[in-house]
Amino acid sequence: MRLGGLEELPGxxxxxxxxxxxxxxxxxxxxxxxxxxxxxxxxFLSAVGLIIILGMMGITNLAHGEFMMLGAYTAVxxxxxxxxxxxxxxxxxxxxxxxxxxxxxxxIRRFYGNLLQSLVATWGISLIISQGMxxxxxxxxxxxxxPLGGITVAGKAYAAYRLLLAVIAIGxxxxxxxxxxxxxxxxRARGAMQNAEIAEAMGINTSRMYQFTFGIGxxxxxxxxxxxxxxxxxxxxxxxSFLAPAFVTVVVSGGANxxxxxxxxxxxxxxxxxxxxxxxxxxxxxxxxxxxxxxxLRVLPTGISGYLETRGERAR
Amino acid sequence: xxxxxxxxxxxxxxxxxxxLLQLRDxxxxxxxxxxxxxxxxxxxxxDLHFLIGPNGAGxxxxxxxxxxxxxxxxxxxxxxxxxxxxxxxxLRARMGISIKFQTPSVYPDLTVFQNMVVALNxxxxxxxxxxxxxxxxLDAVGLHGIENMAAGQISHGxxxxxxxxxxxxxxxxxxxxxxxNAGMTPDETARTAEIIRRLNKDGxxxxxxxxxxxxxxxxxxxxxxxxxxxVFTQGQLCEIERNEEVQQIYLGKK
Amino acid sequence: MNKTSRFSNFLNxxxxxxxxxRSAVFWVAFLIVTGYLYFFPRFASRYDVINLTYFMSWxxxxxxxxxxxxCGNILSFGQMAFVGIGGYVYGIIAINTLDAVGNTIPALxxxxxxxxxxxxxxxxxxxxxxxxxxYVSIMTLVFTLVLETFMGQTAGDKWRVGKALLGGYNGMTNxxxxxxxxxxxxxxSLYYFVLTLMVVTYLLLRYLVNSKYGVxxxxxxxNPDRTEVLGYNIRLIQLLAFAIAGGLAGLSGxxxxxxxxxITPSTMGLTNASLPVIWVAVGGRKSxxxxxxxxxxxxxxxxxxxxxxxxxxxxxxGALLLIVVLYMPxxxxxTLANCIGKLGSKRRQEALSNSQSRRGVGA
Numbered sequence: 034m035r036l037g038g039l040e041e042l043p044g045x046x047x048x049x050x051x052x053x054x055x056x057x058x059x060x061x062x063x064x065x066x067x068x069x070x071x072x073x074x075x076x077f078l079s080a081v082g083l084i085i086i087l088g089m090m091g092i093t094n095l096a097h098g099e100f101m102m103l104g105a106y107t108a109v110x111x112x113x114x115x116x117x118x119x120x121x122x123x124x125x126x127x128x129x130x131x132x133x134x135x136x137x138x139x140x141i142r143r144f145y146g147n148l149l150q151s152l153v154a155t156w157g158i159s160l161i162i163s164q165g166m167x168x169x170x171x172x173x174x175x176x177x178x179x180p181l182g183g184i185t186v187a188g189k190a191y192a193a194y195r196l197l198l199a200v201i202a203i204g205x206x207x208x209x210x211x212x213x214x215x216x217x218x219x220x221r222a223r224g225a226m227q228n229a230e231i232a233e234a235m236g237i238n239t240s241r242m243y244q245f246t247f248g249i250g251x252x253x254x255x256x257x258x259x260x261x262x263x264x265x266x267x268x269x270x271x272x273x274s275f276l277a278p279a280f281v282t283v284v285v286s287g288g289a290n291x292x293x294x295x296x297x298x299x300x301x302x303x304x305x306x307x308x309x310x311x312x313x314x315x316x317x318x319x320x321x322x323x324x325x326x327x328x329x330l331r332v333l334p335t336g337i338s339g340y341l342e343t344r345g346e347r348a349r
Numbered sequence: 350x351x352x353x354x355x356x357x358x359x360x361x362x363x364x365x366x367x368x369l370l371q372l373r374d375x376x377x378x379x380x381x382x383x384x385x386x387x388x389x390x391x392x393x394x395x396d397l398h399f400l401i402g403p404n405g406a407g408x409x410x411x412x413x414x415x416x417x418x419x420x421x422x423x424x425x426x427x428x429x430x431x432x433x434x435x436x437x438x439x440l441r442a443r444m445g446i447s448i449k450f451q452t453p454s455v456y457p458d459l460t461v462f463q464n465m466v467v468a469l470n471x472x473x474x475x476x477x478x479x480x481x482x483x484x485x486x487l488d489a490v491g492l493h494g495i496e497n498m499a500a501g502q503i504s505h506g507x508x509x510x511x512x513x514x515x516x517x518x519x520x521x522x523x524x525x526x527x528x529x530n531a532g533m534t535p536d537e538t539a540r541t542a543e544i545i546r547r548l549n550k551d552g553x554x555x556x557x558x559x560x561x562x563x564x565x566x567x568x569x570x571x572x573x574x575x576x577x578x579x580v581f582t583q584g585q586l587c588e589i590e591r592n593e594e595v596q597q598i599y600l601g602k603k
Numbered sequence: 604m605n606k607t608s609r610f611s612n613f614l615n616x617x618x619x620x621x622x623x624x625r626s627a628v629f630w631v632a633f634l635i636v637t638g639y640l641y642f643f644p645r646f647a648s649r650y651d652v653i654n655l656t657y658f659m660s661w662x663x664x665x666x667x668x669x670x671x672x673x674c675g676n677i678l679s680f681g682q683m684a685f686v687g688i689g690g691y692v693y694g695i696i697a698i699n700t701l702d703a704v705g706n707t708i709p710a711l712x713x714x715x716x717x718x719x720x721x722x723x724x725x726x727x728x729x730x731x732x733x734x735x736x737x738y739v740s741i742m743t744l745v746f747t748l749v750l751e752t753f754m755g756q757t758a759g760d761k762w763r764v765g766k767a768l769l770g771g772y773n774g775m776t777n778x779x780x781x782x783x784x785x786x787x788x789x790x791x792s793l794y795y796f797v798l799t800l801m802v803v804t805y806l807l808l809r810y811l812v813n814s815k816y817g818v819x820x821x822x823x824x825x826n827p828d829r830t831e832v833l834g835y836n837i838r839l840i841q842l843l844a845f846a847i848a849g850g851l852a853g854l855s856g857x858x859x860x861x862x863x864x865x866i867t868p869s870t871m872g873l874t875n876a877s878l879p880v881i882w883v884a885v886g887g888r889k890s891x892x893x894x895x896x897x898x899x900x901x902x903x904x905x906x907x908x909x910x911x912x913x914x915x916x917x918x919x920x921g922a923l924l925l926i927v928v929l930y931m932p933x934x935x936x937x938t939l940a941n942c943i944g945k946l947g948s949k950r951r952q953e954a955l956s957n958s959q960s961r962r963g964v965g966a
Contacts, residue, residue: 149737156880160918276748284741323749327732331731439837457825458825467821467833470819471819
C-alpha cells in the first residue's frame with residue numbers, strides 16, 4: 034500500500050528554467066500539502082471506525098481489516114455489476130454496517146465485561162473472514178481504475194482522487210462532530226459513553242445503542258475500504274496494510290474523546306508519517322509511525338484524547 | 350506478628366518524637382478541580398486516626414497520594430522524616446505503608462489461602478510452618494475455614510477482611526483503611542471495629558476513612574474532617590460530634 | 604539428605620500452589636509419555652520423526668505465551684516477531700561464523716539472546732509507559748506487522764549483514780543446521796535435541812512459575828494494583844516475563860530455521876501471528892503442558908488438512924478459536940480434565956452410595 038502517489042510527468046523534470054522558481058515553490062508547497070493531506074486522510078479514514086467502537090464500547094475490533102476488505106470487495110463487485118462507483122461505495126458501507134450489527138448481536142456482545150477475550154474473539158472472526166474470502170474468491174480480485182484521473186500542478190502530476198479522499202475525510206469529520214454534539218442521538222451516545230449505568234437508568238437502550246454503534250464503526254470501516262479500493266491491489270489480506278496505521282492511530286488517540294482525539298492524532302501522525310516517507314520512503318514512514326506512537330504513549334498513557342479529557346474540567 | 354526484615358525499612362522515628370507521617374500543604378489537582386487543597390496532617394506512631402467528610406471531600410484522593418498513586422502537585426508527603434512525595438507505590442509498600450482499598454481488591458481467581466501466599470511471598474526470612482501462620486492470620490481478621498474457597502466467591506464482608514489480612518501480611522507500620530466497613534452488616538461492622546481496636550492496641554498506626562458515624566463511635570479516635578479538599582477541622586470524637594458546622598456539611602447525615 | 608527427600612525437594616520446586624497437574628498420577632503419566640517420545644525414532648518412519656521435530660519446535664513460543672498470558676495476563680499478538688528475529692539472527696550469525704568457529708553455538712545463543720533483549724526493550728516502553736490491557740496487545744500486533752513490512756523491504760544486495768543476504772520478501776536461504784562441532788543436527792539427532800530442550804524448558808518454566816518470581820507474576824496478572832501495594836515491582840515483573848517469552852519465541856525461530864534452512868518475512872505476518880494465540884487459547888493458556896499438547900496437535904491437524912488438499916485449515920482454526928473463547932474460555936484441555944474429574948467423582952459417589960445401600964447403611 035503506497036501512500037502519497039506523487040508521480041512525475043515524463044519529460045517535465047527540468048526546473049531550471051528562468052522565472053520558474055515561483056512556480057517551483059508553489060509546486061513544492063502543493064506537493065507537501067498533498068502528501069500531508071493524503072497521510073492524514075488515510076489515517077483518519079482507516080481509524081475512525083475503530084475509534085468510535087473503542088470510545089463507545091471499549092472494544093477493539095481486530096476484524097477491522099477484514100471489514101475494510103469486505104467493503105472494498107463489495108464496492109468493486111457492485112461497480113462491475115453496473116452501479117456507479119459512488120453508489121457502490123455507499124452500498125458497500127451499508128452492507129458491512131449491517132454485517133457488523135449482526136456480528137455484534139450474535140457474538141461481540143458476550144464479551145463486554147472481558148476486553149482481552151473480545152480481542153481473541155474478534156481475532157478468530159477476522160481469520161474466518163479473511164481465509165473464507167480466500168477460499169471463496171481466490172487470492173486476488175481485479176480492482177477498478179481510480180476515478181477522476183490526474184491533475185498537474187507545476188509540472189508534477191497528482192491523483193485528484195486522493196485529494197477527493199482528503200475532502201471526504203474532512204467532510205466526515207464535520208458530519209461526525211455535528212451528529213455527536215448537535216443531535217439528540219449524539220448526546221445520548223455521549224451519555225452512554227460517560228456512564229452506561231446512568232444512561233440506562235435515564236431510559237437509553239444501551240444494548241441497542243451498542244449494536245448501532247458497532248454497526249456504524251463497521252460501516253465506516255467498509256466505507257474506508259471501499260474508498261481505497263481503486264488505489265491498490267485487492268486481496269483477502271487487503272485490510273492488513275491498513276491495520277498497523279489504523280491501530281497506531283487508535284491507540285495514540287485513545288477512546289476518551291472520539292472527535293478531538295481522531296482529528297489531532299490524524300494530523301499529528303500524518304505529519305510525522307508524511308515527513309518521514311517523503312524523506313526516506315514508505316516503510317521508514319511506517320516505522321516512524323510506530324516509534325512516534327511508542328514515544329507518545331510513554332508520555333501520555335491514556336492517549337491524546339485521554340490527556341485532553343484530564344486537562345479539561347474533570348472531577349475524580 | 351513478627352517484624353520482617355526488609356532492606357527499605359529505616360530506624361523507628363518514635364525514638365525522637367517525630368511523627369510517622371507528615372502531610373505538608375499537600376495539594377492535588379485534576380484539570381480544573383482541586384481535589385486536595387493544602388492539607389496538613391500529622392500522624393504519630395500508634396495513632397488511630399479517622400478521616401471523615403462528605404462524598405467528594407478528597408479522602409480517597411488523599412489516601413492515594415499517601416500510597417503513591419497520585420503525586421502531589423505541591424506540598425510534601427513525609428514518612429519517617431523522608432520526603433516520599435514522588436516515590437513509587439511499591440517502594441512505599443516496602444517502607445511499611447499498606448492500604449486496603451475502598452472497593453475490595455483481592456485475587457478473585459485464587460483461593461483465600463493462595464491470596465495470603467501472595468502477600469507473604471516477598472519475605473526474606475523463612476518461616477517454619479507457613480500454613481499455620483496463614484491460618485492464624487486469617488483467624489485474626491475473622492476468617493475461619495474458608496481458606497480453600499476462591500476469593501471471588503466469598504461474601505463481600507469476608508472479602509473486606511481478607512484484604513485487611515493481605516494488607517497486614519506485609520507487617521506494615523502505617524495501615525490505611527479506606528472504608529473498611531463499606532457494605533457490611535452492623536454485626537460485621539462491629540467485628541471490623543474490634544479488629545481495628547485490637548490492632549491499634551498492639552501498636553499499629555492506623556488511618557481510617559469512614560462515612561458512617563456509628564462506626565466512628567465504636568472506636569473513639571482522633572478525627573480529621575475534610576471538606577472540598579481542605580481540612581475543615583480536627584479533634585477528638587466528642588468535639589467533632591458537638592460541632593454544628595460539621596453536621597451541616599454532612600447535610601443531615603448521621 | 605537421603606534420596607527421597609532430595610526428590611521431594613525437587614518435586615516441591617516444580618509443584619506449587621499455582622501449577623496445574625501435580626499429583627503422582629500426573630508425574631507418572633509424564634514419565635511414560637516422555638519415555639515414549641524418546642523411543643519414538645526407533646519405530647517411527649523418518650518422515651514422522653522430521654514432522655514431530657517440526658511440531659515440537661513451535662512449543663517454545665507457545666510456552667512463552669502461556670507464561671505471559673496464562674500467568675501474567677499479558678496477551679501478546681506479536682510473539683511471531685521474536686520468532687522471526689530469532690530466525691534471522693541465527694541465520695545471520697551462522698552464515699557468517701560457521702566456517703570460522705566450526706559450530707553454530709554463537710548463532711544459537713544469539714538467536715535466543717537478541718529476541719530476549721528486543722522484547723525487554725519493547726516491554727520497557729509498554730510496561731513502564733503504563734500502557735494497559737488491550738493496548739498492550741495491539742502494540743505487540745503492530746510491532747510484528749511493522750517488522751514484517753520492514754523485512755519485506757530488504758531485497759537487494761545492499762541489504763546484507765556480512766555474508767548473509769536478508770533477501771526481502773523472498774527471505775534468507777541456505778541457513779545451516781545446528782552444529783556442535785561435527786555434523787549438523789538433522790533427522791533423529793535434531794529430534795532428540797529438540798525433545799530434550801522441550802522437556803528441560805518445560806521443567807524450568809514450572810520451576811519459575813512456582814518460585815517467588817512466579818507467584819509475583821501470577822499475582823500481577825490477577826490484580827496488578829493490589830500486587831503493587833504489597834510491595835511488588837510489577838513493571839519489572841512484567842518486563843522480565845515478556846523478555847523471557849521473547850527469548851523462548853526466538854528459540855522457536857532458531858529451531859525452525861535450523862530445520863528448514865530458510866526464513867521469510869511472512870513468518871511475522873498477520874496470518875502467522877494468530878497461530879501462537881490459537882494454540883495457547885485452544886489448549887488452555889494457564890497450563891503450560893496444555894499449550895505444548897495443543898501446539899503439536901493443532902500443527903499436526905493443520906498439516907493433515909493441507910496435505911489432503913483442504914484450504915479450510917485456517918478457517919477451521921479461526922472457528923476453533925471463536926468456539927473456545929465463547930464456550931470453553933479456560934481452554935479445551937482444562938475443560939476436558941474438569942469434566943473427567945467431575946465424572947470420576949460422580950462415579951465414585953455413585954459407587955459409594957451403591958455399596959452403602961447394599962450394606963444397608965443410610966436411608
